[in-house]
Amino acid sequence: MFNRKDEKVQEDQSVEPPGIIADNTDSLWEKSNSAESVISVPLSKWNDWRWQMRNRIRSYEQLVRVFPALKQRKELQGVMNKYPMAITPYYASKIQETNYSDPIFALSVPHIQELYDSACLSDDPLEEHCDMPVPGLVHRYRDRALVIATTMCSMYCRHCTRKRITGMRENSISTRRMKQIVEYLRSHPEITDVIVSGGDPLTMPDSVIDMVLSSLRSVPSVEVIRIGSRVPVVLPMRITEELVNIIRKYHPVWINTHFNHSAELTPEARAACARLADAGVPLGNQTVLLKGINDSPQIIEKLCRSLVRNRVRPYYLYQCDLVRGVEHLRTSVRKGIEIMEYMRGRVGGIAIPTFVVDVPHGGGKIPVLPNYIISMSESYTVFRNYEGMIVSYPEPGTEPVAHLIMPESQSGVWEVSAGIDEMIMPEKNKRMARRRENSPGVTGDSCNGF
Ligand code: SF4
Structure with missing residues (x-):
C-alpha cells in the first residue's frame, strides 16, 4: 500500500x-x-x-x-x-x-x-481501422473525426476498448503525422468537431499537446476540439497550471473524462476537475457499465450525483464493447435499461447520462432507453412515465374528446390514445397524494383531473 x-x-x-x-x-x-x-x-x-x-x-x-x-x-x-x-x-x-x-x-x-474470450469478441469490434483515411485519424461520422494521438495511458484500464493498441508500444503522434491529419481535415471542411483520444492524450508532454491542439486550431473549419482523457481520474496531478494554460489557448476545448465509480472522485480528482472547469473547460464524463464494479442503479446514481456536484456532466453510460479480454466485465443490455429506469424521475436530468450501445461493425452509438411510448394513434401519442402513469399527448390540430361517452369502453390504453381518457394513474401514486395534501380543494382540470 x-x-x-x-x-x-x-x-x-x-x-x-x-x-x-x-x-x-x-x-x-x-x-x-x-x-x-x-x-x-x-x-x-x-x-x-x-x-x-x-x-x-x-x-x-x-x-x-x-x-x-x-x-x-x-x-x-x-x-x-x-x-x-x-x-x-x-x-x-x-x-x-x-x-x-x-x-x-x-x-x-x-x-x-x-x-477467456467468447467467440463474439474481437480486437477491434468498432472496426475503427476501416474508417481510417490517414493513419491515426478515424473519420466515421460526417462532421466528426477522432485523432489517436498516443498509445500510452497512465493506467491501462482492464475494460479498454482499444486493448489492441494501448500500452503495446508507448508512442505519441509525430509532427509529420499531425501534418497529414491537418491536410485531411482541410480537405474535409464538413468536419467541425475533432476528438483527441488515444491512449490518453494528456499523458503526452506539454509541447506535444500544444503541437496537436495548435495544428487542429489551424484548420478554419474545426470549431470544437474535444479531449478524451482518464488523467483527471488516475493521474490528477497531471492537470498542472502549465497544462491548463496550454488548453485554454485553444478554446473551445471540451474534455470528456472517464470516472466509473464514485470511489474515484477523491479530493485530488475533484481538485483536478475544478482546475479544468475554472479554466473554462466544459467537462463531461463517460462511464462504462462493468459487471461487479458499477452495475447497480445505486452506484451509478451516487457516481452521477457526485459528478454534477463537481461540475462534470454525466455524458454517456456505455455498454461494454465486444472487445477481447473483457467478457468477464460485460453486463447485459437489460442491466443498463434497468439503471436508466431507476434514474429517471429520481435524479435531475442534468445528472442522467445517455445509455448507449456502440454497436459492432462501426454502426455507431445507439441510445437505448426504457420504452416510454406505449401507443400511437393519428391524434394522440401515449406515453408512460417513470411512475407508470399513462398519459396522452395530443398531436397538432387535435380537439379534446375527453367527455365523449362510450359506454362499452373501459379505461385502457386505447381510450387514452383515442382521447377518451387523458390518463391512467396507478392508484397508490405518492406524488398525487402529496399534491392533494398540498392543494386541498384544488380538483378538476387545474390539477389534471386529480
Ligand atoms: S485511459 Fe482510456 S484508452 Fe487508456 S486504457 Fe483506459 S480506457 Fe483505454
Missing part, C-alpha cells in the same frame, strides 16, 4: 525516507526489509506527474511488492504478457481491499478471466 507522506514532510529532503529505495532508472521502487507494508514517498515526488508516470506499476514483481497478498497469483503474469498493466502509484494508493470487490482494484489489476 502506498502512503503519500503528509504535509509535515519536508519536501526538499534529499534522502529517501525509510521504506523506499529508488533505483538508478527511477522507474522502480522497493520496500525496505521492515515488516511495514507502507511505501512512503515525499510529497514533492508524489505530486509530480512525471514521477507518477515513471513509477507506474508495470510488472508482476512490482505489483507483488506493493500488494504482497498477490504473491500467490502468479497466473496474472500471463495476463500482463498479453494485455499490459500500468497503475499509477496515486491510483494504487486508493485501493482499500486487495481483491476484485474493490472497484479501484478491479479497474486496474489484471484478471485471469481476461484470457
Whole structure:
C-alpha cells in the first residue's frame, strides 16, 4: 500500500525516507526489509506527474511488492504478457481491499478471466481501422473525426476498448503525422468537431499537446476540439497550471473524462476537475457499465450525483464493447435499461447520462432507453412515465374528446390514445397524494383531473 507522506514532510529532503529505495532508472521502487507494508514517498515526488508516470506499476514483481497478498497469483503474469498493466502509484494508493470487490482494484489489476474470450469478441469490434483515411485519424461520422494521438495511458484500464493498441508500444503522434491529419481535415471542411483520444492524450508532454491542439486550431473549419482523457481520474496531478494554460489557448476545448465509480472522485480528482472547469473547460464524463464494479442503479446514481456536484456532466453510460479480454466485465443490455429506469424521475436530468450501445461493425452509438411510448394513434401519442402513469399527448390540430361517452369502453390504453381518457394513474401514486395534501380543494382540470 502506498502512503503519500503528509504535509509535515519536508519536501526538499534529499534522502529517501525509510521504506523506499529508488533505483538508478527511477522507474522502480522497493520496500525496505521492515515488516511495514507502507511505501512512503515525499510529497514533492508524489505530486509530480512525471514521477507518477515513471513509477507506474508495470510488472508482476512490482505489483507483488506493493500488494504482497498477490504473491500467490502468479497466473496474472500471463495476463500482463498479453494485455499490459500500468497503475499509477496515486491510483494504487486508493485501493482499500486487495481483491476484485474493490472497484479501484478491479479497474486496474489484471484478471485471469481476461484470457477467456467468447467467440463474439474481437480486437477491434468498432472496426475503427476501416474508417481510417490517414493513419491515426478515424473519420466515421460526417462532421466528426477522432485523432489517436498516443498509445500510452497512465493506467491501462482492464475494460479498454482499444486493448489492441494501448500500452503495446508507448508512442505519441509525430509532427509529420499531425501534418497529414491537418491536410485531411482541410480537405474535409464538413468536419467541425475533432476528438483527441488515444491512449490518453494528456499523458503526452506539454509541447506535444500544444503541437496537436495548435495544428487542429489551424484548420478554419474545426470549431470544437474535444479531449478524451482518464488523467483527471488516475493521474490528477497531471492537470498542472502549465497544462491548463496550454488548453485554454485553444478554446473551445471540451474534455470528456472517464470516472466509473464514485470511489474515484477523491479530493485530488475533484481538485483536478475544478482546475479544468475554472479554466473554462466544459467537462463531461463517460462511464462504462462493468459487471461487479458499477452495475447497480445505486452506484451509478451516487457516481452521477457526485459528478454534477463537481461540475462534470454525466455524458454517456456505455455498454461494454465486444472487445477481447473483457467478457468477464460485460453486463447485459437489460442491466443498463434497468439503471436508466431507476434514474429517471429520481435524479435531475442534468445528472442522467445517455445509455448507449456502440454497436459492432462501426454502426455507431445507439441510445437505448426504457420504452416510454406505449401507443400511437393519428391524434394522440401515449406515453408512460417513470411512475407508470399513462398519459396522452395530443398531436397538432387535435380537439379534446375527453367527455365523449362510450359506454362499452373501459379505461385502457386505447381510450387514452383515442382521447377518451387523458390518463391512467396507478392508484397508490405518492406524488398525487402529496399534491392533494398540498392543494386541498384544488380538483378538476387545474390539477389534471386529480
Ligand atoms: S485511459 Fe482510456 S484508452 Fe487508456 S486504457 Fe483506459 S480506457 Fe483505454
